Amino acid sequence: MALQTEYEFELPKGYVDAEGTLHKKGTMRLATAKDEILPQKDPRIQTNPAYLSVILLSRVVTKLGSLPDVSPQVIEDLFLADLAYLQELYRRINDDEVTVTIQCPHCERETEVNFGAPKS
Template identity: 55%
Template sequence: MLQTQYEFTLPKGYMDEEGNFHKNGIMRLATAMDEIRAMRDPRVMQNPDYAAIIILSHVIIKLGSLPLVTVETIEKLFASDLKFLQEMYETLNGLEGPVVRVTCPYCGKEFTTEMDFKG
């Protein structure tokens, strides 16, 4: 069965208006509509890098005890937490090459490596 949701723990954590920290969350796999919706947003048209903020606000379905994760929530993350989530998103959604377990035909040692389809 395909896993579509992944738990995470932020390095620092999101601090809400009351000073409470929220570190644990769940990210789901992105859909094509998540990315299309972001590209249609006027903020992305002005600044393409803003797409990551919008997409993360859709694919993060839980963050601590917050009732909802919004664009404003993602905007207020510490930079290290934002970077962590962007890297997680890229890994989960296949923006990096898939990692496979292989066995060396010469020595028999098993290891993991990233498949490179670009040559």
């Protein structure tokens, strides 16, 4: 089974560019450790920690409509509903649930234990 690393989405409202074009469909990729670590050096995040989600989303949203690039400015200019949608999508595709099979030391029965956030 291949690991899915990219996820297509459609924004609830859509991003309107300077020419008035509406962009709703896009692609988000799985985040890497680098995506989480490098933004910590960004001065915008050091002065405003809430800006981290803007930087993260601009790194992992690889496509949005016909835009050539998804910059932090594009993420900043999203409608609030679209920003919330992308934040939730980011959380869902990157917060994996891990299931481990363990054996009871007393009865030796095996059971599965789930760790992590449940998918909804």
